[in-house]
Structure formats: C-alpha cells, structure tokens
Amino acid sequence: MAFDNLTEKLQNVFKKLRSKGSLTEADVKLAMKEVKMALLEADVSFKIVKQFIKSVEGRAVGQDVLTGLNPGQMVIKIVNEELVSLMGSDTTEIALKEGKALTIIMMAGLQGAGKTTTAAKLAGKFKQKGKKVLLAACDVYRPAAIKQLQVNGEKQGVEVFSMGDKNSPVNIAKAAVEHALKNDINVLIIDTAGRLQVDEDMMNELIDIKKNVDVYQTILVVDAMTGQDAVNVSGTFNEKVGIDGVILTKLDGDTRGGAALSIKAVTGKPILYIGMGEKLSDLEQFYPDRMASRILGMGDVLTLIDKVSAEFDEEKAKELQQKIKKSSFGFDDYLEQMNQMKKMGGLSSILSMLPGVGSSQMSQIEAAMDNNKLNRIEAIILSMTPAERSDPNLLNVSRKRRIAAGAGVDISEVNRLVKQFNQARKMMKDMPQMMNGMQKGGKRG
Numbered sequence: 001m002a003f004d005n006l007t008e009k010l011q012n013v014f015k016k017l018r019s020k021g022s023l024t025e026a027d028v029k030l031a032m033k034e035v036k037m038a039l040l041e042a043d044v045s046f047k048i049v050k051q052f053i054k055s056v057e058g059r060a061v062g063q064d065v066l067t068g069l070n071p072g073q074m075v076i077k078i079v080n081e082e083l084v085s086l087m088g089s090d091t092t093e094i095a096l097k098e099g100k101a102l103t104i105i106m107m108a109g110l111q112g113a114g115k116t117t118t119a120a121k122l123a124g125k126f127k128q129k130g131k132k133v134l135l136a137a138c139d140v141y142r143p144a145a146i147k148q149l150q151v152n153g154e155k156q157g158v159e160v161f162s163m164g165d166k167n168s169p170v171n172i173a174k175a176a177v178e179h180a181l182k183n184d185i186n187v188l189i190i191d192t193a194g195r196l197q198v199d200e201d202m203m204n205e206l207i208d209i210k211k212n213v214d215v216y217q218t219i220l221v222v223d224a225m226t227g228q229d230a231v232n233v234s235g236t237f238n239e240k241v242g243i244d245g246v247i248l249t250k251l252d253g254d255t256r257g258g259a260a261l262s263i264k265a266v267t268g269k270p271i272l273y274i275g276m277g278e279k280l281s282d283l284e285q286f287y288p289d290r291m292a293s294r295i296l297g298m299g300d301v302l303t304l305i306d307k308v309s310a311e312f313d314e315e316k317a318k319e320l321q322q323k324i325k326k327s328s329f330g331f332d333d334y335l336e337q338m339n340q341m342k343k344m345g346g347l348s349s350i351l352s353m354l355p356g357v358g359s360s361q362m363s364q365i366e367a368a369m370d371n372n373k374l375n376r377i378e379a380i381i382l383s384m385t386p387a388e389r390s391d392p393n394l395l396n397v398s399r400k401r402r403i404a405a406g407a408g409v410d411i412s413e414v415n416r417l418v419k420q421f422n423q424a425r426k427m428m429k430d431m432p433q434m435m436n437g438m439q440k441g442g443k444r445g
C-alpha cells in the first residue's frame with residue numbers, strides 16, 4: 001500500500017520529538033532533515049521537498065512552538081497542514097454541467113496507465129449518482145481497447161458507443177455526441193488512445209477532439225507506480241492539451257506515493273480520484289486531508305467510516321464489540337467477520353486505514369482473505385463442533401485431525417487457521433487501545 005515506508009519514517013521522526021519537553025531550533029532542523037530524506041525516498045520531486053521543508057521549518061521554529069504546546073504534536077500538526085495544502089484543492093469532484101445537460105468528459109493518458117478501466121469505473125460512479133452515462137470507444141489503435149471497454153461497460157450496465165477501428169477518433173467522438181444528445185445522455189465519457197510515451201500525434205489527436213466536440217472536462221489518467229514520470233507526464237499534458245484534473249491509478253501497488261504528493265504542486269491541477277485495484281469498484285474519491293492523515297500514520301478513519309456505514313450491519317457490529325470486550329469472540333464470529341470484510345473490499349483495505357497497523361501484520365491476515373481460501377476456511381469452521389467454535393483452546397491434535405478430514409483439507413490448513421484466528425483475536429483486542437492512541441496523538445494544538 002502506498003506510503004507505508006514514508007509513514008514509518010515520519011512516525012520515527014515524530015516519536016523522537018514527542019519525548020522532548022521543549023523544542024529547540026536544532027531539534028526542528030534535525031527532524032526536518034529526516035522528513036526531507038523520507039520524502040525524497042518516497043519519490044517526491046526535489047523542488048517540492050525543498051519548498052515543503054522550508055514552510056514547515058519556518059512555522060515550526062516560529063511563534064507556534066513558543067506558545068509552549070507539546071512540541072512534538074505541534075510539528076505533526078504543521079506537517080499535516082502542509083501535506084494537505086501540498087495535495088489540496090477545494091473540490092475533488094469532477095465538475096458536471098447543471099441539471100440534465102450533457103457533460104462531455106475526455107479521458108487522456110499513456111497506454112497502460114489504466115484509462116479504459118478508469119473510464120468504466122467512472123461510468124459506474126456517475127450511474128450511481130443517477131446519471132445516464134455513455135462510454136465512447138475512440139481508442140482505434142490498440143485492438144483490444146474497444147472490446148475491453150465493451151466488456152467493462154456491460155459489467156457496469158452502461159452503454160458503449162463504438163464504430164470499430166476504421167474511423168478517425170474525431171469522427172467517432174462527433175457521432176457519439178450526436179447519439180448522446182438523441183438519447184438524453186447526461187455524461188459522455190470518451191476513451192482515447194494512449195501511446196507508450198508522450199508524442200506529438202497523441203497530443204494532436206486530443207487537441208483535435210477538443211476542437212471538434214465540446215469537451216467540458218479533460219481528465220488525465222496516470223499510473224502512480226511510475227512515480228516522477230507520472231508527474232512529468234501530467235505537466236506535459238497540462239501544457240499541451242490542458243487538463244482539468246488527474247486520476248492516479250494503481251496506488252494499491254505503489255509503495256512510495258511520490259506522485260500523489262507532487263502532482264498538484266507541479267501542475268496546479270487536483271487529483272480527483274485514486275485507483276486502488278483492478279476491480280471496477282476500486283476507485284476512491286481523493287481527499288487531501290484524509291490522505292495526509294493516512295500518510296502520517298493517523299489512519300484514514302473517515303474513509304473507513306464511509307465504507308463501514310455503507311456496508312456494515314450496525315447490529316452485528318455492536319454484538320461483535322461486546323464479544324471482543326468479553327473475549328468471547330469465536331470461530332463463528334470470525335467467519336461472520338470475514339464475510340463482512342469481504343463485502344467491504346478486503347481486510348487489508350480496512351486495516352490500512354486504521355492507525356498503527358503495520359504492513360507485516362496486514363499481509364499475514366490478508367493471506368486468509370483470498371476467496372478460495374475463504375471457502376475452505378468456511379468448510380473447516382463448519383466441521384467444528386459448536387463447543388470448539390466458541391473455545392479454540394479445545395482444539396487438540398486429534399480434534400484437528402477429525403476437523404481436517406471433515407473439511408477435506410490437510411491438517412496444516414487447520415493449524416494455520418487457528419493461528420490466524422488467534423492473531424485476529426489479539427488484534428481486535430488491541431484495537432480499542434490503538435484507537436485511543438490515535439485520539440491522543442491526533443489531539444493536537
């Protein structure tokens with residue numbers, strides 16, 4: 001997950017500061033040197049790092065600290081605010097025209113950035129908001145692109161306009177607009193062709209589409225894993241074609257996160273959404289303040305709450321809390337919990353938003369979340385007696401052997417499940433403390 005290393009490094013810096021009673025200029029300078037290294041290692045561009053450090057330092061050794069507040073918390077507060085302003089913008093919504101008027105959105109980006117996938121993901125978002133959406137397949141060079149858009153459009157229940165690959169992108173775009181107007185479409189998303197690198201032809205084609213159809217929003221899709229290249233590509237597209245916002249894809253696979261921190265500062269254009277996986281539901285709105293607190297390791301509790309309130313069964317959650325409190329959390333609850341988590345996009349996506357959960361703990365537990373495994377886990381748990389399900393301590397070797405035979409799995413799998421269960425149980429017990437820790441750490445200034 002993005003920012004893991006950065007978060008860890010920043011937390012170390014802050015830990016050292018927290019233990020100090022008061023903060024000298026030298027303390028701040030040293031801390032800032034470490035923050036600077038951490039940001040550079042996260043692949044944030046040098047120029048931005050320099051500006052960032054300068055603003056934080058200026059504020060940290062100035063008046064703020066003299067007020068005698070807890071100095072460590074003061075620095076976290078300042079770094080947090082500066083991170084928000086680095087990534088920030090008033091809105092990260094894609095602007096749509098008023099009422100039912102047709103909004104035309106043109107997707108741009110290099111080949112492989114995730115343009116076609118993201119076009120379909122966006123179509124789903126607009127559809128959810130009650131808009132009538134049309135996707136137009138204008139990538140006539142990559143043979144699979146049209147088919148890919150059709151398949152994804154179908155999955156989203158969104159119509160795809162295509163004229164094969166024998167027409168020019170401009171003509172297809174014009175025809176798509178006509179079709180959209182005739183069919184009361186509210187949002188037309190035009191998928192365009194990418195090249196392996198920035199080149200004249202690609203830029204001209206985009207400019208040409210813009211000249212011929214009334215594009216309201218040009219959205220650039222860039223791959224977070226390409227780091228500073230993504231930032232440079234954004235700068236070039238903005239200069240040549242003009243963009244209104246950026247969608248940063250594959251943040252799920254990017255451990256450094258530099259692009260997310262640099263794009264706004266370099267292009268002046270906001271990041272609107274982030275791609276967090278290959279599934280069509282894996283597109284999240286980008287909130288600079290939430291991202292900043294995620295980077296600082298304070299967890300992204302707001303996004304978590306959004307997800308939870310959308311998917312979670314409140315009664316069951318309360319019941320579960322009680323059980324965790326009373327330590328009567330058993331295998332049945334574990335199964336229930338796993339099914340809930342699956343609905344919310346996997347355990348790791350939940351845990352990564354909580355403060356203080358390290359990636360190593362996450363990957364161990366994540367190992368249990370694969371769907372096939374989930375089915376086998378279910379089989380194992382269902383082969384236990386009710387007594388065994390509520391008291392895992394009963395599980396001696398002969399019982400485990402019986403359970404393994406019942407579920408048709410190897411005994412090692414039963415052992416693994418018991419281990420994972422114990423880890424999960426321990427972590428759930430620790431959760432309230434972690435939340436407390438966060439609230440204390442978060443009570444700044």
Ligand code: GDP
Nearest residue numbers: 111112113114115116117249250275276277278
């Ligand atoms: P295009 O050439 O820009 O249209 O790129 P595609 O939409 O074909 O995407 C290229 C690859 O990236 C595909 O395998 C997608 O599934 C994958 N992809 C797109 N967005 C994401 C994302 O947010 N996370 C991950 N992990 N993969 C993504």
